[in-house]
Amino acid sequence: MRILVYGMGPLGSVYAARLAEAGHDVVALARGERLEHLREYGIVLEDARTAERETWHVDTIEELEADDSYDLIMVVMRKNQAMEILPTLEDNRASPTVLFMMNNAGGFAELTESLGRERVMVGFPFPGGDRHGHVMRIVPQVAGRPWELPIGEVDGRVTPRTRRIAAILESMRGFTVVIRTDMDAWLKYHVAAAVPLAAALYAADLSSERLARTPDALILGVRGLKEAFEGLRSMGIPPSPAPGRLVEYIPEPVLVPLVGKAVTAEDLQPSIIGHPRDARDEMQYLADELLALLRSADISTPYLDQLYPYIDPKTPPIPDGSDLVGKNWRPIWVPLAALAAAVGVFAGVKYLRHNGQTKTRE
Numbered sequence: 514m515r516i517l518v519y520g521m522g523p524l525g526s527v528y529a530a531r532l533a534e535a536g537h538d539v540v541a542l543a544r545g546e547r548l549e550h551l552r553e554y555g556i557v558l559e560d561a562r563t564a565e566r567e568t569w570h571v572d573t574i575e576e577l578e579a580d581d582s583y584d585l586i587m588v589v590m591r592k593n594q595a596m597e598i599l600p601t602l603e604d605n606r607a608s609p610t611v612l613f614m615m616n617n618a619g620g621f622a623e624l625t626e627s628l629g630r631e632r633v634m635v636g637f638p639f640p641g642g643d644r645h646g647h648v649m650r651i652v653p654q655v656a657g658r659p660w661e662l663p664i665g666e667v668d669g670r671v672t673p674r675t676r677r678i679a680a681i682l683e684s685m686r687g688f689t690v691v692i693r694t695d696m697d698a699w700l701k702y703h704v705a706a707a708v709p710l711a712a713a714l715y716a717a718d719l720s721s722e723r724l725a726r727t728p729d730a731l732i733l734g735v736r737g738l739k740e741a742f743e744g745l746r747s748m749g750i751p752p753s754p755a756p757g758r759l760v761e762y763i764p765e766p767v768l769v770p771l772v773g774k775a776v777t778a779e780d781l782q783p784s785i786i787g788h789p790r791d792a793r794d795e796m797q798y799l800a801d802e803l804l805a806l807l808r809s810a811d812i813s814t815p816y817l818d819q820l821y822p823y824i825d826p827k828t829p830p831i832p833d834g835s836d837l838v839g840k841n842w843r844p845i846w847v848p849l850a851a852l853a854a855a856v857g858v859f860a861g862v863k864y865l866r867h868n869g870q871t872k873t874r875e
Contacts, residue, residue, distance in 0.1 A: 515540075521551060531685035559648050586605075595613060613633065625667060641785075666696075713734025725774070725777050733816060739760060744812040
């Protein structure tokens with residue numbers, strides 16, 4: 514299988530290396546300093562936990578020509594950058610399938626209008642990583658489990674092409690593939706989580722430790738996340754994957770410490786900090802997409818609006834340790850009060866029944 518990996522950041526580098534290892538004919542497209550590094554050092558991957566490194570060498574090109582033929586083109590880059598290369602991909606009609614592995618809250622219309630519905634597939638790139646010179650530092654597997662790559666057709670069908678591409682990706686060591694029929698919803702909910710949490714990190718000066726110890730930034734991020742999830746659901750977009758619906762129902766005093774613990778996970782730092790740090794332009798683009806989507810349905814976004822300015826590096830961060838807002842305990846106290854009232858009523862009824870029976874006996 515002849516495959517072009519278009520975009521050689523951390524994840525494009527992982528896929529190019531793993532596909533080459535699996536025996537595919539892989540070509541990497543990169544430019545500038547990254548192209549020079551690939552030609553001098555090869556693809557150098559570093560495990561973020563163990564610091565172990567591996568090196569792979571693949572063919573490289575700087576431009577995609579109109580008559581270049583590939584069985585599969587994998588576009589692994591920021592959404593805003595991917596939109597800029599659509600004319601180049603459109604001119605290349607010799608390659609039948611273009612798989613966009615990227616964030617996307619804006620839907621697929623622009624992709625399919627440019628390339629044709631029959632050429633476009635979509636997915637999301639895991640696991641995450643960051644770049645240190647010519648070395649790509651990659652988030653390690655969790656408990657040895659393979660990373661799951663969600664992919665699908667833009668219309669939700671499962672076709673022979675879908676299964677063929679899934680098999681190609683599953684040939685990569687350390688990966689498995691989940692074919693989804695709801696990639697549009699999956700990608701929208703992923704952005705609905707990524708944007709407010711990235712903005713909260715910006716509000717904490719891009720420090721996960723500072724975010725965890727600054728309740729005001731953490732609470733604002735959680736409220737923005739809940740607001741985005743509730744907004745999508747009210748638009749008739751079901752949570753995807755399904756466990757995501759729990760986000761709306763987990764009380765804020767419970768969810769805030771859970772998120773605080775998650776953002777400080779050591780193994781995930783290349784993804785949690787690395788991507789927001791290196792891709793602020795994409796976060797701006799995605800925030801604009803998400804807000805435009807929600808506002809198209811007249812959904813109010815007060816918490817996302819408060820977070821939005823922090824994407825701009827000129828906005829001063831929230832003071833370290835600031836704790837002025839306070840968690841919203843109402844979702845907990847109201848059910849507890851209702852439960853206490855119910856227990857009180859039950860106990861009262863039981864007492865009256867018992868007291869009445871005693872008097873009758875007397």
